[in-house]
Amino acid sequence: FTVVEDDHFKLMIKRLNRxxxxxxxxxxxxxxxxxxxxxxxxxxxxxxxxxxxxxFTLDAWTSKN
Numbered sequence: 282f283t284v285v286e287d288d289h290f291k292l293m294i295k296r297l298n299r300x301x302x303x304x305x306x307x308x309x310x311x312x313x314x315x316x317x318x319x320x321x322x323x324x325x326x327x328x329x330x331x332x333x334x335x336x337f338t339l340d341a342w343t344s345k346n
Contacts, residue, residue, distance in 0.1 A: 282306040282309045282310050282313075283306045285303055285304065285305065285306055285309060286305070286306055290303075291303055
């Protein structure tokens with residue numbers, strides 16, 4: 282997230298929108314963690330209200346394409 286602290290990045294954003302407010306890397310990190318925690322809580326609550334059982338599966342493989 283530190284790219285937002287770079288002077289070149291700030292200049293690019295200001296050229297695109299002079300009124301733009303660029304949040305700090307710390308702010309972005311905190312906001313992402315908060316959003317994750319909020320969504321995790323929401324998903325857990327939703328799953329607890331599902332009638333019956335739920336099965337999660339994972340198919341992990343690598344393609345040479």
